[in-house]
Amino acid sequence: MPTYRVESRQGGYPVVVERGVLARTADWLPPKAGQLFVVSTADVWRHKGAELERALGSVPHQVLYLPGGEEHKRLQPVEELAERMVELGGDRSSVVLAFGGGIVNDMAGFLAAIFMRGIPVVQAPTTLLAQVDASIGGKTGVNLVSGKNLVGSFHPPAAVLIDPALLDSLPEREYRAGLYEIVKAGIIRDAALFAYLAESRAAVLAREAGAVDRIIADSVRMKVEVVSADEREGDLRRILNFGHTFGHALEAHTRYTRFLHGEAVAWGMRAAIHLGQMAGYCSAEDSLDMLDLIGSYGPVPPLDGIYADDLIARLVHDKKTVQGKVHFVLPVRVGEVTVASEVDPATVREAIRSALA
Numbered sequence: 001m002p003t004y005r006v007e008s009r010q011g012g013y014p015v016v017v018e019r020g021v022l023a024r025t026a027d028w029l030p031p032k033a034g035q036l037f038v039v040s041t042a043d044v045w046r047h048k049g050a051e052l053e054r055a056l057g058s059v060p061h062q063v064l065y066l067p068g069g070e071e072h073k074r075l076q077p078v079e080e081l082a083e084r085m086v087e088l089g090g091d092r093s094s095v096v097l098a099f100g101g102g103i104v105n106d107m108a109g110f111l112a113a114i115f116m117r118g119i120p121v122v123q124a125p126t127t128l129l130a131q132v133d134a135s136i137g138g139k140t141g142v143n144l145v146s147g148k149n150l151v152g153s154f155h156p157p158a159a160v161l162i163d164p165a166l167l168d169s170l171p172e173r174e175y176r177a178g179l180y181e182i183v184k185a186g187i188i189r190d191a192a193l194f195a196y197l198a199e200s201r202a203a204v205l206a207r208e209a210g211a212v213d214r215i216i217a218d219s220v221r222m223k224v225e226v227v228s229a230d231e232r233e234g235d236l237r238r239i240l241n242f243g244h245t246f247g248h249a250l251e252a253h254t255r256y257t258r259f260l261h262g263e264a265v266a267w268g269m270r271a272a273i274h275l276g277q278m279a280g281y282c283s284a285e286d287s288l289d290m291l292d293l294i295g296s297y298g299p300v301p302p303l304d305g306i307y308a309d310d311l312i313a314r315l316v317h318d319k320k321t322v323q324g325k326v327h328f329v330l331p332v333r334v335g336e337v338t339v340a341s342e343v344d345p346a347t348v349r350e351a352i353r354s355a356l357a
């Protein structure tokens with residue numbers, strides 16, 4: 001399986017996609033590294049800690065735990081772990097190994113970004129969503145009460161190790177939530193991946209190794225290309241936000257408790273597809289193909305009791321909103337999207353209503 005390279009202003013880094021790569025974790029630690037701090041959650045450690053322990057063998061390390069759950073993705077646990085690292089003798093030569101889902105990737109990455117003004121982090125993602133999205137691109141951070149990921153930093157990892165075999169213990173709902181990010185990759189930039197997802201739904205949902213490895217590799221390649229071309233989200237990287245503007249509004253409105261991130265993105269993509277068609281960017285036929293594919297990887301939790309106006313009020317607080325203007329990533333056809341900033345608010349309301357219906 002492939003190794004990709006992300007180009008970054010702070011030096012490039014490898015993204016290895018390989019079944020069993022976890023066993024070779026020690027090979028990817030930065031040379032001359034000091035203390036190694038593995039940051040995980042109790043839940044991930046229960047499932048996969050023994051495998052990582054075997055992989056690290058004689059490499060000395062300390063395991064530190066973050067609390068799981070989006071509601072705990074806050075500054076305080078990061079500060080507590082930083083204090084703990086100092087107590088344990090951590091210094092500027094220390095290294096963080098982030099071992100968990102997207103929440104661990106983001107929080108441990110942020111810890112590494114700010115500990116002693118920055119130490120290296122190796123990302124070893126354990127959820128599908130983190131393997132195809134959160135671990136690549138160097139975005140790290142935590143939530144504020146006022147919104148998601150509002151405090152953070154760009155901190156490119158030293159390496160990303162993606163082992164699809166780690167997904168065998170992932171709960172079904174989490175697996176499907178990750179699949180929506182892969183559907184997103186197909187819609188925004190990879191028509192062949194989109195077609196494969198439509199044709200091979202049964203193999204993908206049954207987690208057949210060949211199917212899982214292929215869709216992970218395709219999505220990773222797409223993300224590597226995009227973030228290498230535009231690390232700081234000045235231009236191309238914005239396409240990765242397809243479905244996220246509406247999705248974040250839905251997550252915030254339901255206080256991060258009702259939908260998994262990928263599920264909120266699934267709903268957000270539906271809203272963006274309706275908007276793309278209503279605003280004249282995308283044909284009815286292509287819109288239907290996209291809505292069908294999203295539907296076929298469902299179900300997502302119901303949207304009962306959520307109204308268009310609740311979500312519209314939240315759109316302006318999204319951090320992608322610039323000087324009050326909401327930028328929407330809208331489909332043009334399967335494999336191509338565009339960024340639109342002058343969309344009629346009445347059409348936005350109509351599109352949200354259609355997606356909620």
Ligand SMILES: NC(=O)c1ccc[n+]([C@@H]2O[C@H](COP(=O)([O-])OP(=O)(O)OC[C@H]3O[C@@H](n4cnc5c(N)ncnc54)[C@H](O)[C@@H]3O)[C@@H](O)[C@H]2O)c1
Binds near residue numbers: 047106130138169
């Ligand atoms: N930095 C980025 O570019 C970026 C991109 C996308 C998403 N994110 C962030 O990622 C987060 C969501 O990540 P997520 O969906 O991975 O959620 P998560 O980190 O909460 O993990 C989901 C659940 O799966 C469990 N789990 C993890 N690995 C497992 C395994 N191998 N076996 C069994 N259980 C396992 C976890 O304990 C957790 O309960 C959000 O906070 C989102 O903002 C960041």
